[in-house]
Amino acid sequence: MEHRNANPSIACTVTSCAYHCKDQNHCSLNEIKVGCCDPKVTDCTATECASFQLGGCEHCR
Template sequence: MNKTPNSSIKCSVNNCAYHCGEQNYCTLNEIKVGCCDANVTNCASTECASFQLGGPGGCKH
């Protein structure tokens, strides 16, 4: 499946269905950021709510 990297969204989560292979970008047009905790005080308390489990994909160059 060919995907186009979105150079505005960097990502290193290789097992996400929207990850752009070795380029470390997301292929979505936009992402949703969510919270893991009710009281967010640091980066670890946030998550990419657009994550979908999948394998690394190839991207259009």
């Protein structure tokens, strides 16, 4: 599945992700899954984007 359009509702600065649209600082997915490392999250460092996939900006041209 190829993702080409930036989703203006999902801001992202993780340029190493395959879904990142570098020139727009947005994600190209329709939705993302946010996960956590601890079942009792008390601060943002315990959360993460579970939709991350290592890649580059080739999906957003």
